[in-house]
Amino acid sequence: xxxxxxxxxxxxxxxxxxxxxxxxxxxxxxxxxxxxxxxxxxxxxxxxxxxxxxxxxxxxxxxxxxxxxxxxxxxxxxxxxxxxxxxxxxxxxxxxxxxxxxxxxxxxxxxxxxxxxxxxxxxxxxxxxxxxxxxxxxxxxxxxxxxxxxx
Numbered sequence: 001x002x003x004x005x006x007x008x009x010x011x012x013x014x015x016x017x018x019x020x021x022x023x024x025x026x027x028x029x030x031x032x033x034x035x036x037x038x039x040x041x042x043x044x045x046x047x048x049x050x051x052x053x054x055x056x057x058x059x060x061x062x063x064x065x066x067x068x069x070x071x072x073x074x075x076x077x078x079x080x081x082x083x084x085x086x087x088x089x090x091x092x093x094x095x096x097x098x099x100x101x102x103x104x105x106x107x108x109x110x111x112x113x114x115x116x117x118x119x120x121x122x123x124x125x126x127x128x129x130x131x132x133x134x135x136x137x138x139x140x141x142x143x144x145x146x147x148x149x150x151x
Contacts, residue, residue: 086135086139089134089135089138090134091134093134093138094134094137094138097141098137098138098141099137101141101144101145102130102131102137102140102141102144103130105144106126106129106130107126110129111125111126
């Protein structure tokens with residue numbers, strides 16, 4: 001009979017000891033989870049603020065550069081000259097080499113670098129982006145040839 005009492009007492013003491021321990025562990029687990037979530041949230045907020053500051057600084061710097069360039073006499077003179085020369089270009093300057101070079105660039109280089117697609121889509125895209133204005137053709141040819149793509 002003493003063995004039965006001994007087993008019951010051991011069982012009761014184990015229950016009495018493990019129930020508070022389980023409750024304490026559960027409470028600690030909740031505290032840790034909340035703490036980790038809060039730390040992660042605070043970290044994300046600080047990253048957001050850092051990114052926000054970097055973007056604001058970038059646009060501020062860009063604004064300052066535009067203001068500086070807008071006040072530069074050299075830039076304003078160059079823009080006036082570009083504008084004047086752009087309007088003075090006539091169709092006589094365009095030759096078959098320009099047309100052939102720009103067409104070669106779009107067909108054989110630019111469109112082949114795009115993702116594989118249907119032939120009709122690439123043809124439509126070609127006609128959407130190919131310059132129809134002689135001035136645009138002239139400038140695109142010169143720009144692309146300065147890259148060394150068109151020889």
